[in-house]
Amino acid sequence: MTGPLGIVAVMRNSAIAVSGLRKGYGDKVVLDGIDFDVAAGSVFSMLGPNGAGKTTTVNVLTTLMKADGGTVHVAGHDVVTATKEVRSLIGVTGQFAAVDELLTGRENLQLMADLKRVRSADRVVARLLERFDLVKSADKAASTYSGGMRRKLDLAMTLVGNPQIIFLDEPTTGLDPRSRRTMWEIVRDLVADGTTIFLTTQYLEEADQLADRIAVLDQGRIVAQGTPEELKRQIPGTHVRLRFTDLFELDAAAQVLAGATRDDQELTLRVPSDGGSRSLRALLDRLDDHMISAEEFSVHTPDLDDVFFALTGHTSTEAIAK
Structure with a gap:
């Protein structure tokens, strides 16, 4: 509109x-x-x-x-x-x-309630102290x-x-x-x-x-x-991990899925992907067309630190240090 x-x-x-x-x-x-x-x-x-x-x-x-x-x-x-x-x-x-460190927790809340002219201020303060698990320390100075x-x-x-x-x-x-x-x-x-x-x-x-x-x-x-998931999918490195029951299935899948990285010991293939439902469906349909069955599959995406680095040029740790 x-x-x-x-x-x-x-x-x-x-x-x-x-x-x-x-x-x-x-x-x-x-x-x-x-x-x-x-x-x-x-x-x-x-x-x-x-x-x-x-x-x-x-x-x-x-x-x-x-x-x-x-x-x-x-x-x-x-x-x-x-x-x-x-x-x-x-x-x-x-x-x-x-x-205000000179005031108690209760007094800090009461001051805010007074400034905002809150009705039933005592009840509001008591409820907030309970909600934030501050009842036992309510009458202690905030400096402690x-x-x-x-x-x-x-x-x-x-x-x-x-x-x-x-x-x-x-x-x-x-x-x-x-x-x-x-x-x-x-x-x-x-x-x-x-x-x-x-x-x-x-x-x-x-x-x-x-x-x-x-x-x-x-x-x-x-x-x-x-x-968060959309941002992670924007960064290269997202892939589908397929695990097979034996080397025969792994060999067959590796021939069908060009560009995949294989691990013979783990009987897995790592296939580059955007992680979206359409590409996943196409990948599984391709295996099915060749009568190949994966025992399990999972989608692995970069984390937000990878996103942060790719978009800003440094890691979150470096950003905090600056």
């Missing part, structure tokens, strides 16, 4: 709609006309090396910074002309926990909290007021694996309740585990978008 009615229809199904977003500082272009759309009730992850423009994107989308060009609608509202409405519907958790507890408290403060859309800017940086997985479960629960999550991260496993769609940002441009 095109035209004004089409735009309205898209926005109704979108939590965030971005078109031609540009931002620069002097001669340095940070965002060079990026476009993306975030479906309501989903997790959208933006990946990219340091300096790619992820945090700038978050700052523009959350009304903390004005863009130089393009349009941004959050929950159907223009971030420039309806700033107040946008701010009332979103929550933001930055790269570093924004808690571990890194994981601070991040949980920070996210709990973000949830005061029940925002429709939550922006998580590298929320698990510096957390131990157990705390990180706890945060993942919290994010999944939020999405199950209908919340939309915009997530920036340099942990590729995190994006793979949580995101419905991913955008890879590099040097101010989106170089790829799609589901």
